[in-house]
Amino acid sequence: MAGWLRTYPVYFPGREPRGYQESLEAKRPKPLIPGGVRTTGWWVEAGKTVFREIDVPAARTYDPEIIAAVRSMEAMQKAGVKPEADGTIAGLRWVPTPRGLALSVHECGGCHTRVLPDGSRIDGAPFQGSGNAVLGRLVTRAIETLFGDDPAVWRWRSSAVPWIPNDPHEKIRTMQPADLRALFRRVVPGAFARFNGSPFYPAKTPDLIGIRDRRYIDHTATHRLRNQGDLMRYAALVSCCDSADFGPHRMFSDSQRRIHYRFPDEVLMALATYIDSLEPPPNPNLGDPRIAAGRRVFEREGCRGCHTPPFYTNNKLTLAEGFRPPKDHPLAADIMDLTVGTDPGLALRTRKGTGLYKIPSLRGVWYRGRFHHDGSIASLEEWFDPARLRHDYVPELLRNSGITSRPVKGHEFGLNLDAAEKAALIAFLKSL
Numbered sequence: 001m002a003g004w005l006r007t008y009p010v011y012f013p014g015r016e017p018r019g020y021q022e023s024l025e026a027k028r029p030k031p032l033i034p035g036g037v038r039t040t041g042w043w044v045e046a047g048k049t050v051f052r053e054i055d056v057p058a059a060r061t062y063d064p065e066i067i068a069a070v071r072s073m074e075a076m077q078k079a080g081v082k083p084e085a086d087g088t089i090a091g092l093r094w095v096p097t098p099r100g101l102a103l104s105v106h107e108c109g110g111c112h113t114r115v116l117p118d119g120s121r122i123d124g125a126p127f128q129g130s131g132n133a134v135l136g137r138l139v140t141r142a143i144e145t146l147f148g149d150d151p152a153v154w155r156w157r158s159s160a161v162p163w164i165p166n167d168p169h170e171k172i173r174t175m176q177p178a179d180l181r182a183l184f185r186r187v188v189p190g191a192f193a194r195f196n197g198s199p200f201y202p203a204k205t206p207d208l209i210g211i212r213d214r215r216y217i218d219h220t221a222t223h224r225l226r227n228q229g230d231l232m233r234y235a236a237l238v239s240c241c242d243s244a245d246f247g248p249h250r251m252f253s254d255s256q257r258r259i260h261y262r263f264p265d266e267v268l269m270a271l272a273t274y275i276d277s278l279e280p281p282p283n284p285n286l287g288d289p290r291i292a293a294g295r296r297v298f299e300r301e302g303c304r305g306c307h308t309p310p311f312y313t314n315n316k317l318t319l320a321e322g323f324r325p326p327k328d329h330p331l332a333a334d335i336m337d338l339t340v341g342t343d344p345g346l347a348l349r350t351r352k353g354t355g356l357y358k359i360p361s362l363r364g365v366w367y368r369g370r371f372h373h374d375g376s377i378a379s380l381e382e383w384f385d386p387a388r389l390r391h392d393y394v395p396e397l398l399r400n401s402g403i404t405s406r407p408v409k410g411h412e413f414g415l416n417l418d419a420a421e422k423a424a425l426i427a428f429l430k431s432l
């Protein structure tokens with residue numbers, strides 16, 4: 001497998017800086033990790049480059065047809081590809097390699113970076129788009145090459161939970177491409193059915209800023225987060241090295257479980273150091289005159305019991321509706337004996353199913369903009385709208401998807417405030 005190399009943005013045709021293509025052709029392959037003395041500052045800087053640039057080496061392509069297509073405005077428009085506000089195409093990277101210029105897929109930074117409407121980038125904030133046709137093609141090819149699976153079988157292998165009676169994922173294995181696409185249209189932009197996740201019960205991409213203050217990883221607390229080592233192991237698992245063994249259930253064949261590549265420790269350490277160092281962007285909402293009143297509503301409504309300052313989470317876990325943990329549960333000290341009643345599917349019917357939902361931090365809700373563990377809620381206004389409980393409710397983000405009923409149940413805190421109090425509460429939350 002080719003080495004870990006510097007990579008460069010892919011611009012939508014016509015949006016690149018002057019002379020960009022020529023400068024790219026002239027670039028030599030460069031190692032992703034630079035030389036130098038390993039000071040703390042060095043790790044943060046190296047990690048920033050890794051986070052912003054690391055690609056999926058298995059997805060690299062030299063195919064002249066695909067490369068010509070991403071450079072053709074006509075082909076990109078025809079494929080429905082849209083540029084980000086800074087002119088780049090999300091999820092793609094150019095990689096100068098010893099074999100020539102490759103097109104590749106962005107790793108961590110592809111999902112964990114948000115481009116604001118003014119073109120500025122926030123490292124660690126969640127991407128809110130939904131990928132594009134070129135990206136889909138590169139990923140499909142990589143899966144075929146590494147695992148020999150067609151898309152439906154791969155999706156089944158990624159999500160199946162054969163130990164659950166009537167596993168809803170079983171039918172994915174034989175789905176026709178059109179049905180598979182329809183299934184994935186139910187996942188809102190900004191959420192993602194990752195390996196081990198599920199298109200029926202997706203999880204939104206979380207904010208990585210402030211992660212050093214959290215005690216658990218993933219919405220369902222699949223992993224503890226005690227130190228950088230935990231973050232490094234998680235990064236290795238999600239990028240290459242999950243054996244997908246669940247007791248007697250083995251989701252890979254012997255040849256598929258071979259590890260094809262793995263991030264070197266230095267890359268993982270740099271990544272974890274940088275992610276730990278991320279700070280939120282300057283908050284433009286601090287001058288809102290309603291903040292003080294909103295803070296009082298927050299106190300009075302008991303939000304702080306769970307969303308406790310200064311992190312606006314008490315770092316505890318709640319029960320998914322229907323789950324009773326055994327008395328000797330290893331995380332018992334952190335489990336609150338209550339449920340907020342949100343959809344239990346992710347926590348009970350997927351491989352991420354711990355039976356638990358962690359209490360999310362409320363810091364950064366002003367730039368994150370996707371709420372509820374599946375990301376189906378677009379704004380705080382929608383989150384605090386009691387209409388979302390109704391049987392015939394369809395979240396704003398899913399109104400063109402053909403879905404006619406998708407209520408977002410549970411977490412009824414703050415739903416019945418009067419308009420002025422609700423606006424004040426939201427102004428307060430946007431100041432965090």
Ligand code: HEC
Nearest residue numbers: 107108111192203204205206216217218219220235239352
């Ligand atoms: C294809 C999109 C995608 C890519 C690429 C990706 N992630 Fe994620 N990441 C997600 C999603 C979705 C979740 C939420 C999973 C869940 O809650 O079950 C997540 C969760 C996380 C979390 C847990 C955060 C928390 O507060 O719970 C960390 C840490 C993380 N990712 C780091 C990384 C790193 C490091 C990489 C690169 C090796 C990476 N991710 C690549 C989509 C992605």
Ligand code: HEC
Nearest residue numbers: 301302303306318340342357358359360371372373413414
């Ligand atoms: C009993 C604990 C508890 C209380 C009390 C509580 N919350 Fe939550 N809150 C949660 C949990 C758990 C979630 C995650 C639910 C999910 O996604 O399934 C959550 C999610 C949220 C979210 C969405 C965050 C995101 O990133 O998706 C917001 C906003 C929020 N709460 C605000 C509040 C406010 C404001 C109050 C008071 C009016 C409040 N909460 C009271 C436990 C609580």
